[in-house]
Amino acid sequence: MRLLNRSAGRLSRHRRGPIAGLVVLLLGLLLTGGLYAAFAPAQADSAASQEELVKEGRELFLVGCAFCHGQNGEGVLTQSGDQYGPALTDVGAASVDFQVGTGRMPMSTPGNQAQRKEVVYSDAEIAALSAYVASLGTGPAIPDAEMYDPATLSDEEYDEYVTRGGQIFLANCTACHNFEGSGGAMPRGGFAPKIRGVDPKHIYEAMLTGPQSMDTFSDGNIPPDDKKAIIAYLDTLNEQPSYGGLTLGGLGPVSEGLIAWLVGMGGLVAFAVWIAAQTTRTSKKKDGADA
Amino acid sequence: MKTSDVASTNGSEPATPKRGAKTAGAVATWADDRLGLAKATKGLSLRKVFPDHWSFMLGEIALWSFVVLLLTGVFLTLFFDPSMAEVTYNGSYDPLRGVEMSRAMASTLEISFDVRGGLLMRQMHHWAAMIFIAAMMIHLLRVYLTGAFRKPREINWIIGCLLLLLGTIEGFTGYSLPDDLLSGTGVRAADGFMKASPVIGTYMSFFLFGGEFPGDQIIPRFYAIHILLIPGILLALITAHLILVVYHKHTQWPGPGKTEENVVGPPLMPIYMAKAGGFFFIVFGMTALLGGLFSLNPVWKYGPYDPSKVTAGSQPDWYMGWPDGLLRIIPPWETHIFGVTLSWNIMLPILIAPPLLLMVLIALPFLESWITGDKREHHLLQRPRNAPTRTAVMAALITFYGLSWAAGGNDIIAIKLHLSINQITYFLRGAVIIGPILAFIITRRWCISLQRHDEAKLLHGYETGVIVRSPDGGYAEKHLPISEEAAYVLTARDREEVYSPNGTSDDSGVAAPGGRRAAIAGKVRGKLSALMFADNVQKPTAEELHESQHHAEHELHELEHQISAGPNKHGPSSDH
Numbered sequence: 001m002r003l004l005n006r007s008a009g010r011l012s013r014h015r016r017g018p019i020a021g022l023v024v025l026l027l028g029l030l031l032t033g034g035l036y037a038a039f040a041p042a043q044a045d046s047a048a049s050q051e052e053l054v055k056e057g058r059e060l061f062l063v064g065c066a067f068c069h070g071q072n073g074e075g076v077l078t079q080s081g082d083q084y085g086p087a088l089t090d091v092g093a094a095s096v097d098f099q100v101g102t103g104r105m106p107m108s109t110p111g112n113q114a115q116r117k118e119v120v121y122s123d124a125e126i127a128a129l130s131a132y133v134a135s136l137g138t139g140p141a142i143p144d145a146e147m148y149d150p151a152t153l154s155d156e157e158y159d160e161y162v163t164r165g166g167q168i169f170l171a172n173c174t175a176c177h178n179f180e181g182s183g184g185a186m187p188r189g190g191f192a193p194k195i196r197g198v199d200p201k202h203i204y205e206a207m208l209t210g211p212q213s214m215d216t217f218s219d220g221n222i223p224p225d226d227k228k229a230i231i232a233y234l235d236t237l238n239e240q241p242s243y244g245g246l247t248l249g250g251l252g253p254v255s256e257g258l259i260a261w262l263v264g265m266g267g268l269v270a271f272a273v274w275i276a277a278q279t280t281r282t283s284k285k286k287d288g289a290d291a
Numbered sequence: 292m293k294t295s296d297v298a299s300t301n302g303s304e305p306a307t308p309k310r311g312a313k314t315a316g317a318v319a320t321w322a323d324d325r326l327g328l329a330k331a332t333k334g335l336s337l338r339k340v341f342p343d344h345w346s347f348m349l350g351e352i353a354l355w356s357f358v359v360l361l362l363t364g365v366f367l368t369l370f371f372d373p374s375m376a377e378v379t380y381n382g383s384y385d386p387l388r389g390v391e392m393s394r395a396m397a398s399t400l401e402i403s404f405d406v407r408g409g410l411l412m413r414q415m416h417h418w419a420a421m422i423f424i425a426a427m428m429i430h431l432l433r434v435y436l437t438g439a440f441r442k443p444r445e446i447n448w449i450i451g452c453l454l455l456l457l458g459t460i461e462g463f464t465g466y467s468l469p470d471d472l473l474s475g476t477g478v479r480a481a482d483g484f485m486k487a488s489p490v491i492g493t494y495m496s497f498f499l500f501g502g503e504f505p506g507d508q509i510i511p512r513f514y515a516i517h518i519l520l521i522p523g524i525l526l527a528l529i530t531a532h533l534i535l536v537v538y539h540k541h542t543q544w545p546g547p548g549k550t551e552e553n554v555v556g557p558p559l560m561p562i563y564m565a566k567a568g569g570f571f572f573i574v575f576g577m578t579a580l581l582g583g584l585f586s587l588n589p590v591w592k593y594g595p596y597d598p599s600k601v602t603a604g605s606q607p608d609w610y611m612g613w614p615d616g617l618l619r620i621i622p623p624w625e626t627h628i629f630g631v632t633l634s635w636n637i638m639l640p641i642l643i644a645p646p647l648l649l650m651v652l653i654a655l656p657f658l659e660s661w662i663t664g665d666k667r668e669h670h671l672l673q674r675p676r677n678a679p680t681r682t683a684v685m686a687a688l689i690t691f692y693g694l695s696w697a698a699g700g701n702d703i704i705a706i707k708l709h710l711s712i713n714q715i716t717y718f719l720r721g722a723v724i725i726g727p728i729l730a731f732i733i734t735r736r737w738c739i740s741l742q743r744h745d746e747a748k749l750l751h752g753y754e755t756g757v758i759v760r761s762p763d764g765g766y767a768e769k770h771l772p773i774s775e776e777a778a779y780v781l782t783a784r785d786r787e788e789v790y791s792p793n794g795t796s797d798d799s800g801v802a803a804p805g806g807r808r809a810a811i812a813g814k815v816r817g818k819l820s821a822l823m824f825a826d827n828v829q830k831p832t833a834e835e836l837h838e839s840q841h842h843a844e845h846e847l848h849e850l851e852h853q854i855s856a857g858p859n860k861h862g863p864s865s866d867h
Contacts (some may be wrong), residue, residue, distance in 0.1 A: 112711075162386045170472065170594050174602040179472065179592050184603025185702035189711035192603065236386055237592070243403070244414055244586030252473065252602070254700040256587050257609030260421035264581055265429065268352045268422065269345075271573045275566050276345035 050131065057132025060125055064106050073136045091209065092139020093130035098205035100126050102198075112189045113212050140208045147224055148204035150232035162236050165229030172222065173230065176214075180250030181234055186213050196250070197238055200231045341563040342543035342556035346433045351567060352426035355574035356419045357529065363416040363578075364518065370406050372398040373468065373514035375507040384591050392470070392595030395510045399469040399590050415582035420465060422578065424458045424610045431455065431652075435685055438673040439542045440656040442666060447535045450528050452653045457525055459610050464517040466588065466608055470510055473588070475596025476605045478509060487637035505598070545671045545783030547776055554670070606699060614641050616698030620719045648688075655684070662819045664790055676745070677784050679738030680823040686734035687727035694723045735826075742828035745781050748773055749831055750839040759853070769850060772843040782830045790820035 014020060062071065068085025070076050075087030088096075099105040100121055104114035121129065130142060146152045153161055170179070176192035178184050183194040190213050195203060207227050210216030217227070248255040323329045341347070374394040380387050382397065383404045402409035431451060434440050440448040463481070467474045482504045486492040501508030540554050549555045557563050581587075593602065607615050617640030624635040659681065660666065675682040697704065698719045705712040752770035760766055773781075792813035831839070 159385055159388075163389050166386050166594060167390060170597070170600045170602070174472075174600065176603055178604045179594075179602040180589075182604070183706055185705040185712045187711075188713050189705070189709075191706045233386065240386075242586060243591070244410060244589050245582075245584045247586050247589070250592075251703055252604035253588075253606040253608055253612075254604065254703040256585075257421065257612065259581070259585055260418060260609060261425055263585075264418060264422045264577060265352075265425045267577055268426070268574060269349065269429070271570070271577075272348040272352065273345040275570055275573075276343055276348060278566075 053128050053131040054135045057128035057130070057135075060121070060129050061132050064120075065129070068107075073133060088133050089137040090139050091133060091137075093134035093142045094140040094205040095209040095211070096130040096133045097126060097142045098202050098209060098211060100129055101205075102202050104211070113186075113191060116193060140205075143201065143204050143208070143224075145201075148200045148228055148231055150200065150228065150235045153228075153232065158232060161229040161232040164226070165231070165233030168222065168226050169230045169233050172217065178250065178252070180237060180247070182250040195234065198234075200235070203231050203234065204228075339537065339559040340540075340554045340556045341559055342541055342549075342554060344544060346437070347541065348566075348570060349426060349433050350430040351570055352574055353423055353430055354529065354533075355571045356423040356426060356578065357525070358571065359419040359575055359578050360416060360423060361522070363412045363419065364522075366412045367402065367416055368518060370398060370402045370409065371395070371468070371514075373511045375470070375505075375510050380595075387591060387594060390595060393510065395468060395470040396590070396595045399471070403591060411579070411582050413582075414585075414587045415578045417466070417587045418581040418585075419578045420462050421609060422574075424455070424462060427451070427455050427458055428610075432685065432689070435655065436675040436682055437542070438669065438678060438681070441669040442660065443539055443668050444535070444542075445656045445660075447532055447539070448656050449653055450532045450535070452649060454525065454528050454532065456649055457521055457528070461517060461521040461525065462608055462610060464513040464521070467513050468510060468517060469588070469590045470596050471588075471590040472593035472596050472600055472602055473590075473605060475505070475598070476601055477607055477611075478596075479504065479598065484637060484641045487634045488642055489631065489633055489638075505596070540670065542670050542672050545780055547779050549671065551668065551670045604703060606703075609696075612699035613692055613695040614645050616695040616701070616719075617641075617644055617723070619701055620695075620698045620716045620723070622720070648692075651688070662790070662816055662823055663787075664816075664820075671783065673784065676738040676741040677827075679735045679742070679827055682738050683731045683735035687731040690730035691723055691727045694719055694726050698723070739826055739828060746828050746831060749778055749781055750835060752839075752843055757850075759850070769846070770843075771847065772840065778836075782836075784830060786829050787824040787827060789824050790817050792817040 061069075061073070065073075065085075065088075068076055069088050070085070073088035076084040078084045096105075099114070101119060103117040103119045106120060107114045108117060109115075119126075133139075134141065150158060150161065173181070173195075176184050176186065177195050178192075181195040184192045186192060192214070195206075204227055206214060207217040207222060207230075208219075222230070248259060372394045376394050377391055378394050378397050380390050380392050380397050380400060382388070382400050384400055387400065399413070402413055404410070406412075434448065434451070463477070467478050467481075482496050482500065485496045485499065488495065496504065499509070499512070500506040501512075541556075543549050543554055543556065546555075594600075606612065618637065621636045621640050624639070626633040626635065698716070701712055701715045701719070704710060705715055752772040755769045755771050757769040758766050759769055772778075792810070
């Protein structure tokens with residue numbers, strides 16, 4: 001504090017100096033310019049950068065995606081007429097953000113369902129790819145944080161959203177994703193993935209775009225507010241303590257039965273063996289002679 | 292001899308009962324005069340002997356977990372409200388506050404979150420139920436595989452089978468009570484099963500639910516069944532089961548001094564009492580541990596039952612898993628006749644298979660005694676290998692059970708092992724039929740080769756691990772005779788004879804009494820008896836044993852001679 005006072009004192013000595021006015025003027029201009037740059041609605045500028053983003057996205061697309069999805073995202077058919085990579089002309093930015101942002105794309109091995117894995121592209125690259133694919137046609141845009149992030153809710157709102165969201169979740173999602181969002185099986189090796197611990201943005205985008213075998217839950221089907229409520233409920237499932245103890249994967253009675261047999265019965269039979277081995281000394285000696 | 296070895300006191304007065312002992316004696320006399328306890332408990336002596344073997348304590352796990360069920364169950368009844376009246380939940384679990392649910396569900400949540408120790412009690416009750424039935428099954432396997440079901444214990448076998456059935460129903464009615472999404476789905480499935488029975492299906496369903504599903508009757512009705520009707524029957528049957536154990540006396544493994552006429556082991560008081568009593572606390576501790584550490588049926592996550600909702604991974608508790616599995620893998624077989632649909636795909640796995648398997652289970656002792664013609668009493672157990680066909684039958688049944696059971700978790704297997712649920716289903720459709728057959732053949736041959744091994748041990752002794760090199764460079768392992776005690780155990784079994792139906796008609800062609808039907812039955816019995824015994828290895832005769840003993844002595848002698856003579860002086864006999 002004293003140091004600060006002293007340096008302020010030193011500065012103030014120059015306040016009546018010959019170039020003081022000039023310095024203040026320069027500082028003022030710098031500040032206004034900087035603030036303007038930061039806050040200005042730079043439409044002309046943004047359009048240019050959007051164009052640049054699309055261009056950058058196209059370059060990335062040609063390298064990483066075109067092999068399966070076609071050079072213009074028109075899709076590729078196999079010789080037998082099967083879809084090799086689907087057309088991306090009307091999937092929208094949200095779909096790309098979900099697929100690439102969760103590491104499902106680019107697909108590492110062709111299978112009946114893309115697996116979630118480590119994300120290959122950086123955030124900026126994903127933004128560029130999304131912008132490029134969005135430019136190919138229609139489709140939902142990447143949602144804003146306030147649409148999906150339960151952190152934007154007040155405490156009272158949050159409770160209300162969680163209760164409502166839980167019921168919507170149980171009515172629409174648990175049939176495939178299980179009551180705890182642990183996932184479930186779908187026909188022919190497909191599966192509804194685990195959705196506990198998934199980024200709220202990606203959950204929102206999944207509902208919006210219906211990736212893989214998932215249904216599309218359009219805004220007419222589940223309004224944006226209800227989508228946010230579902231995410232808030234999943235957020236509580238993540239956050240709340242595990243009241244009953246270890247959740248055993250949240251898979252329901254199968255893992256519970258496994259524990260009952262392996263830990264419960266296994267342990268008790270081991271105890272039975274132990275108790276039967278603890279016997280009067282005479283017969284113990286006899287046992288020893290037996291062996 | 293020192294006086295201290297004879298008496299621990301040098302007092303001059305004779306010993307008299309102390310005051311405390313006198314009062315205790317007086318109380319006992321008072322009670323005995325009025326209740327006749329001494330006379331009543333005379334047959335049920337506290338010096339009852341109980342043989343020692345770990346496998347004899349498996350039934351006790353079931354008994355003690357039943358006691359845990361009674362204790363925790365009483366606690367739960369204090370707070371559970373078996374009503375289907377709609378209420379708005381207002382308890383302390385936030386995510387469900389304001390949701391409409393039945394009072395049953397609301398009170399289950401209250402037990403879980405607002406009653407002190409309630410969640411622990413709920414989870415202990417549920418874990419104990421799962422262990423109760425698991426222990427009954429393991430106990431059943433022990434009794435079957437050791438031949439403990441034979442005369443005079445057939446009635447107790449039937450009681451045991453009924454206990455298993457009742458325990459399963461008790462479990463089902465129990466886990467249906469909370470009226471959460473999972474249990475409601477199970478009740479809905481049960482409703483469907485009932486409706487699948489031809490003609491009477493809908494009537495049964497309407498009768499049970501008091502109208503159309505779900506109605507508002509099913510929870511109170513299940514509650515009455517769960518806490519009153521079935522526990523009463525269970526308690527009565529368990530008592531009968533135990534009284535019969537006391538009356539028949541416990542079976543024991545054969546060994547020196549252990550015969551069909553005696554029971555060798557520590558007395559009930561105090562050794563066995565300490566063990567059994569201690570085991571109760573271990574079972575209690577295990578259920579408490581499970582209840583405290585592992586979440587079981589988190590109803591707050593399932594939410595209240597609503598017919599429009601369902602969750603992936605909706606399975607019954609493990610003991611209902613195998614019919615559920617059969618239901619999952621059965622092809623869609625249906626017959627349409629006179630405008631009525633017969634759903635074989637539901638009737639076969641749910642309405643026919645479980646009762647059929649229970650019938651088979653109950654019939655097993657009687658079937659066996661008919662084939663063997665053995666009507667004697669048996670108190671000495673058999674090793675599973677010495678009844679290869681019996682053991683193989685159980686292996687086949689268990690394989691069928693296990694594969695059906697696995698089918699009940701096909702979705703979890705699919706997602707956890709990254710398999711296709713369809714392929715699992717196709718595989719299991721074949722496996723539930725081929726698997727038991729393979730298990731039967733493999734187990735039977737396995738047992739027989741174990742019998743051969745026993746025979747080799749009796750006749751040629753055990754492998755010593757001593758390798759002897761002969762002068763011409765060959766190596767042979769020395770065998771030494773097993774101890775007399777071990778030999779006794781190995782030979783303490785009956786020689787089996789294949790039943791031959793030749794007795795049905797005598798040499799002059801006169802038919803035996805009973806006519807053709809008896810002749811056919813005799814033929815079938817002969818075939819089954821051959822299947823049961825023909826390939827078994829019978830124990831060696833006394834002469835064979837004597838001969839092998841001489842041989843062994845000779846060999847031992849030779850070995851000693853070799854050792855004393857130094858290396859490579861004389862070769863060992865190489866006759867085996």
